Amino acid sequence: MTSKTTKKKPISEDAIKVLIAEDNAVSRKSLSSQLESLGFNVVAAAATGEEVCSLFPELKxxxxxxxxxxPKMDGIEAAKVITKHASIPIILVTGHSSETVISRAMESGVGVFAYLLKPITKKDLLPAIKVAFARHxxxxxxxxxxxxxKDALETRKLVERAKGILMKRLTIPEDEAFKLLQTQSQKENKKLKEIAETVITASRML
Known part of the structure; x- marks a missing residue:
């Protein structure tokens, strides 16, 4: 019997560069392999939050x-450090779907735009990456x-709530919900924050 090997897409020069951090060696190798098989360029695989914070300035x-x-520095704390110095979309990985943990992760720093639940599969990776870049x-x-x-971060929270309302009521995807908010903002010559607040207020009356 021959062992199955994961086919990797050739890494092009303009491939998206991904830095990963996972303290479990098996999970770290698995995530790296899955990303490379999808054509991403894994520039480094760190084992701690401190390590990823020291690597990202050089690897960009x-x-x-x-x-x-x-250990020592968790992913949420590392995200806070990273986003003080650069605007990079960050996806956090969690072993459980606790609303408290996910909420803390999504609101902890401006760079946290998506999350993944373990065990990670290739079919989960691409949608999460697309969402992270779109939200970024x-x-x-x-x-x-x-x-x-700080104002931008607070507005982001309002926009996320407004998008959720539109997605649910109009049965539309996230990107279309944001486009609706943008269009209304331009049409009424108002900031996105004001449009988002209007949507949220209106939803409470229905």
């Missing part, structure tokens, strides 16, 4: 995927409206 990754639970681009749009990063 396009995306960071790291576990929440790591949305946040860049929000930052252009505010000089203060």
């Amino acid at each position: 990754p396009d995306l960071i995927i790291m576990d929440i639970k790591m 681009n949305e946040f860049q749009t929000l930052k252009s409206e505010f000089s203060d990063l």
Whole structure:
């Protein structure tokens, strides 16, 4: 019998550079292999939050995927450190779907835009990566409206709530919900924050 091997897509020069952090060696190798098989360029595989914080300035990754639970510095704390110095979309990995943990992860730093539940599969990776980049681009749009990063982060929370309302009521995907908010913002010549607040207020009356 021959052992099955994972076919890897050739890594192109313009492939998305990914920095990963996972303290479990088996999980770290598995995640790296899955990403490479999808055509991503894994520039490094760190074992701790401290290590990923020291690596990202030099490696300049396009995306960071790291576990929440790591020794010394967990993924959430590492995300806070990273986003103080650079705007990089970050995906956090968790072993359980606790709403408290996920909420803390998503709101802890401006760079945390998606999460993955263990065990990670290739079919989960691509959607999470697409969501992370889409939300990162949305946040860049929000930052252009505010000089203060704290205001931009607070607005992001409101926009996420408004998107959720539109997605549920209109049965539309996340990107379309954001486009609706943007279109209304331009049409009424108002900031996205104001449009999001209007959607949230209206939903409470229905």
